[in-house]
Amino acid sequence: MTKPLEDYTWQEVELGGILREPGSARDYKVGDWKSQHPVWTKSHCIRCGVCWTVCPEAAIIEETGGYFDVNLDYCKGCGICARECVTGCISMVTEEE
Amino acid sequence: MAKRVGIEVSLAVSHAVQLARAEAIAAYPITPQTHIVEHLSSLVANAELEAEFINVESEHSAISACIGTSAAGARTYTATSSQGLALMHEILFIASAMRFPIVMTVANRALSGPLSIWNDHSDIMGARDIGWIQVFVQNGQEAFDHTIMAFKIAEHRRVLLPMIVNLDGFILSHVVEALEFTDQDTVDRFLPPYHPWHQLDPKKPVTMGAFGMPEIFAEFKMKHQVTLMNSYDQIMKVWQEWGQLTGRDYHPVEHYKTEGAKILLLTMGCLSEVAEIAVDELRDAGVPVGLLKLRLWRPFPFAALREAVNGAELLIVCDRALSVGGPGGPVLSEVRSVLYPLSPQPKVLGYIIGLGGRDVPPEDFKEIVAQAQAEAELGPRQEFYMYGVRG
Numbered sequence: 001m002t003k004p005l006e007d008y009t010w011q012e013v014e015l016g017g018i019l020r021e022p023g024s025a026r027d028y029k030v031g032d033w034k035s036q037h038p039v040w041t042k043s044h045c046i047r048c049g050v051c052w053t054v055c056p057e058a059a060i061i062e063e064t065g066g067y068f069d070v071n072l073d074y075c076k077g078c079g080i081c082a083r084e085c086v087t088g089c090i091s092m093v094t095e096e097e
Numbered sequence: 098m099a100k101r102v103g104i105e106v107s108l109a110v111s112h113a114v115q116l117a118r119a120e121a122i123a124a125y126p127i128t129p130q131t132h133i134v135e136h137l138s139s140l141v142a143n144a145e146l147e148a149e150f151i152n153v154e155s156e157h158s159a160i161s162a163c164i165g166t167s168a169a170g171a172r173t174y175t176a177t178s179s180q181g182l183a184l185m186h187e188i189l190f191i192a193s194a195m196r197f198p199i200v201m202t203v204a205n206r207a208l209s210g211p212l213s214i215w216n217d218h219s220d221i222m223g224a225r226d227i228g229w230i231q232v233f234v235q236n237g238q239e240a241f242d243h244t245i246m247a248f249k250i251a252e253h254r255r256v257l258l259p260m261i262v263n264l265d266g267f268i269l270s271h272v273v274e275a276l277e278f279t280d281q282d283t284v285d286r287f288l289p290p291y292h293p294w295h296q297l298d299p300k301k302p303v304t305m306g307a308f309g310m311p312e313i314f315a316e317f318k319m320k321h322q323v324t325l326m327n328s329y330d331q332i333m334k335v336w337q338e339w340g341q342l343t344g345r346d347y348h349p350v351e352h353y354k355t356e357g358a359k360i361l362l363l364t365m366g367c368l369s370e371v372a373e374i375a376v377d378e379l380r381d382a383g384v385p386v387g388l389l390k391l392r393l394w395r396p397f398p399f400a401a402l403r404e405a406v407n408g409a410e411l412l413i414v415c416d417r418a419l420s421v422g423g424p425g426g427p428v429l430s431e432v433r434s435v436l437y438p439l440s441p442q443p444k445v446l447g448y449i450i451g452l453g454g455r456d457v458p459p460e461d462f463k464e465i466v467a468q469a470q471a472e473a474e475l476g477p478r479q480e481f482y483m484y485g486v487r488g
Contacts, residue, residue, distance in 0.1 A: 005313045006312045006313075008316055010315075010316040010317070010319035012316075013313065013316045013320055015257065015294060016196035016295075016305065017195065017305075017307055018304065019305075022302045022303075024304070028310075
């Protein structure tokens with residue numbers, strides 16, 4: 001998309017809703033749906049990667065050193081990572097304005 | 098002039114698909130559409146039609162496969178009926194929204210229950226708002242002609258919408274009629290090979306059928322709405338061209354003895370030919386009655402219908418489907434709403450007839466005209482009338 005969605009008129013939208021730009025799903029920042037996001041207490045993290053494995057959105061990223069963090073653009077705040085964390089080092093924090 | 102051949106109408110439709118050089122067919126056999134796809138299957142198996150015939154396990158898969166072959170760039174055909182059309186329902190919207198020019202024959206049949214394999218229009222009326230172009234035919238010749246024309250209309254660059262040709266199940270599909278075939282050369286000149294507007298191609302990857310955010314959804318619907326309404330001009334052009342080639346002319350609303358008619362019957366599909374007999378007899382008896390045959394159902398021919406009823410005092414709309422709990426049959430409610438801005442307006446009465454294969458002889462139309470005249474004098478007293486129901 002070359003301009004924001006809300007700027008397109010009905011005459012301009014692509015025939016049949018086709019998307020000609022490969023990989024453009026990246027542009028949809030689905031993370032703004034969430035009401036909570038995960039926060040790691042890195043001193044308790046054993047770098048097992050369970051959170052990375054179970055994340056349904058692949059929103060968890062591996063940092064240098066083997067620790068983990070979250071890409072907030074795509075995290076929907078489901079909390080599966082916190083629920084499945086082996087050491088309980090992830091807590092879900094409420095989103096604020 | 099081609100010679101006339103006696104043939105079952107289903108086979109004539111298959112032959113039309115063969116002449117149109119369909120490249121992909123995905124279908125599931127369902128009564129009373131079965132003979133159409135059985136015959137197409139034989140044609141493909143015998144190499145008389147060079148096409149991919151995809152046997153599927155349900156109609157949901159049939160229409161899904163058609164979307165796939167159409168996306169791959171093939172001229173695509175399918176046929177269905179009743180429960181099969183209902184099973185296709187969610188995918189029908191996707192086919193039109195993705196703008197794939199699939200052509201489908203619907204051999205109209207009642208929806209269950211009680212389970213019925215016989216004809217009425219309840220199946221297609223449930224699929225009224227799917228965004229496809231839709232026509233109704235009244236005999237084998239029309240079924241043959243409109244099947245070929247449908248490809249040309251659907252595939253036009255300014256249309257690119259799927260199209261349904263409705264023909265009455267059994268009453269028409271299984272009848273042997275004498276009809277005039279058009280030769281392959283003529284059809285080839287009329288209908289050039291399909292060049293898709295876009296084709297699935299690994300070298301040029303695209304996403305088809307993506308989701309639409311609330312910010313953009315209504316814009317797509319508007320584009321669909323405007324395109325479907327504007328397809329009217331293209332439909333007229335194709336019908337005219339076919340008329341010049343074959344001498345067989347078609348119109349969105351067809352007239353039968355409407356000159357000076359104060360009472361008009363309005364029918365769709367096979368009922369029209371029966372109603373013609375009743376109109377002949379009533380005219381002989383001095384009743385000023387005429388017949389309107391609604392051929393084009395989507396896009397709805399607003400102007401043609403308004404013009405057609407001009408001067409009539411009573412319009413009797415005959416529906417072959419019941420909108421249960423609603424304001425009558427689907428055709429009645431649309432016709433009433435289309436005529437609402439007219440002044441003066443004819444009185445519009447709705448009669449529901451021929452449900453689930455109930456026979457409708459010409460005498461019924463004569464009786465309906467007599468009843469409707471009496472009812473129009475009195476009020477009318479009901480929103481609509483279920484004709485011939487005992488009790």
